[in-house]
Structure formats: structure tokens, C-alpha cells
Amino acid sequence: MSLEGINFIKEITSFIFVEDKPEKCDIIFVPGSSWSEPAEKASRLWLDGYAPYILPSGKYSMSKGYFSGPITKSEKYQGIYNTEWEFMRDIAISNGVYSHAILKEDGATWTKENAFKSKEVTDNYNLDIKKAIICCKSFHAKRCLMFYSYAYPKTKFFVCPIDVDEITKENWFKTENGIDKVMGELSRCGGQLKKAVPTWS
Incomplete structure (x- = not known):
């Protein structure tokens, strides 16, 4: 790969794969997902005392119109889930x-709805969210933030x-699936920022 190509990959990686060290916060947010791992990580952080609350958010994917069940660890999480929230709560x-x-x-x-509907929830509880953790898929990090x-x-x-x-910041550009996910x-x-901005004015 040329130097220009390497630099292009590095720029995309740096933009998409946002990651911070956790600090004690007011809440842990978990955007909706059919993957078990983000909610599991949020649970570990809660158990380690990083925040008093977890707020999973999600009904189901807009593209599907229903919650199709866990993508991973379905043998462990065997409930009947109508929403992503029910799934993540069980986790x-x-x-x-x-x-x-x-x-x-x-x-x-x-x-976008994960974020703004979560804000409605915390406002209803009169929670002052000064600091917060977001637990999500690594390639979803920038959009969540x-x-x-x-x-x-x-x-x-x-x-x-x-x-x-199996998609990481080190290997995403080496497989068709990784490229599809990250470039998507x-x-x-x-595209979603352009769609959402007019509703915030």
C-alpha cells in the first residue's frame, strides 16, 4: 500500500474508532444493538463503580421494523425480547x-433517537448529566459520540x-466486511448529521 493509502486508512481509523479511558460518571449509555457485548461491557463498568445508572436505549432497527434477537451469545441470553432495551436489560x-x-x-x-430519547429520560428523572460513558460497538463510536x-x-x-x-481498528481495512461496516x-x-441538523435549530 502506498504512503498516501496508509495515511488515508489512518485518518479514517482515527475518525471512526473513538476510544477513551473510563472515568467515574453520572450514567452509562448503551445505544441499541442486537450484539450482547456493549451491554456486557456497560455492566462490567457499572460493577466497577463507574456510574450509578445504566441507560440502554432501543426499540429495534428502523430498517427491520422488529427485534430479530441476539446476534451473539443467544445460548446465554434466551429470553423472549420484543425490543433492544429488553435484551440489554436482561444482559x-x-x-x-x-x-x-x-x-x-x-x-x-x-x-439520533437513542441519544435524544435518552435525554428525555434523564430529564424526566431530573438527572444532571455532567459526565457520561457510552458503551457501543467500536465502529459505531463516532456516530454515537x-x-x-x-x-x-x-x-x-x-x-x-x-x-x-471481528472488526477492529487494526484490521477493518483488510476484509470486505470490515470495509463495508466502517465506510458505511x-x-x-x-448523511444522518445532515438529516438531523434541521430538527435541532
């Missing part, structure tokens, strides 16, 4: 999170992602 409880620490948002169907930052403009975020589907995220960061 959290199964991993030791107290039910009263799990807030509920089960209406969102895409990332973008929308949650718009929903919570005064909040400092710490993105604590986890790799899924790059496109959605622009």
Missing part, C-alpha cells in the same frame, strides 16, 4: 446489575467501545 441483570439501576428507553430506532454530544451539549463523554464481528459508518456520520 445487565444477568451480569449483576441491580434492576433499579437500569433506566428505560425503548422507543428509539436509530442512533456525535449524536449524544448534540443531545447533551454540556456533558463530557467517555467512549468505551468494544469490538464485535463514515457515510452515515455525514
Whole structure:
């Protein structure tokens, strides 16, 4: 690969794969997903005392129109789930999170709604979210940070992602699946931002 190509890959990687070291925060956000790993990571951070609350958010994917079940670890999480929130709540409880620490948002169907509907929930609880953790898929990190930052403009975020589907910041450009996922995220960061901005004015 040419130097120009290497630099292009590095720029995309740096943009998409956002990651921070966790700090103690007011809440842990988990955007909707059929993957078990983000909610598992959020549960570990809760158990380690990083935040008093977890807020999973999600109904189902807009493109599907229903929750099709877990993509990973279906042998472990065998409940009947109608929404992503029900799935993620079960994961959290199964991993030791107290039910009263799990807030509920089960209406969102895409990332912007995950963020803004979560804001409605925390406002209803009169929670002042000064600092927050986001647990998401690693290649979804930038889009999550973008929308949650718009929903919570005064909040400092710490993105604590986890790799899924064997896609990492080191190897995404080596497989067709990795390229499709990451370039899809790059496109959605622009396209969805353009779609959403007029509703924020």
C-alpha cells in the first residue's frame, strides 16, 4: 500500500474508532444493538463503580421494523425480547446489575433517537448529566459520540467501545466486511448529521 493509502486508512481509523479511558460518571449509555457485548461491557463498568445508572436505549432497527434477537451469545441470553432495551436489560441483570439501576428507553430506532430519547429520560428523572460513558460497538463510536454530544451539549463523554464481528481498528481495512461496516459508518456520520441538523435549530 502506498504512503498516501496508509495515511488515508489512518485518518479514517482515527475518525471512526473513538476510544477513551473510563472515568467515574453520572450514567452509562448503551445505544441499541442486537450484539450482547456493549451491554456486557456497560455492566462490567457499572460493577466497577463507574456510574450509578445504566441507560440502554432501543426499540429495534428502523430498517427491520422488529427485534430479530441476539446476534451473539443467544445460548446465554434466551429470553423472549420484543425490543433492544429488553435484551440489554436482561444482559445487565444477568451480569449483576441491580434492576433499579437500569433506566428505560425503548422507543428509539436509530442512533439520533437513542441519544435524544435518552435525554428525555434523564430529564424526566431530573438527572444532571455532567459526565457520561457510552458503551457501543467500536465502529459505531463516532456516530454515537456525535449524536449524544448534540443531545447533551454540556456533558463530557467517555467512549468505551468494544469490538464485535471481528472488526477492529487494526484490521477493518483488510476484509470486505470490515470495509463495508466502517465506510458505511463514515457515510452515515455525514448523511444522518445532515438529516438531523434541521430538527435541532
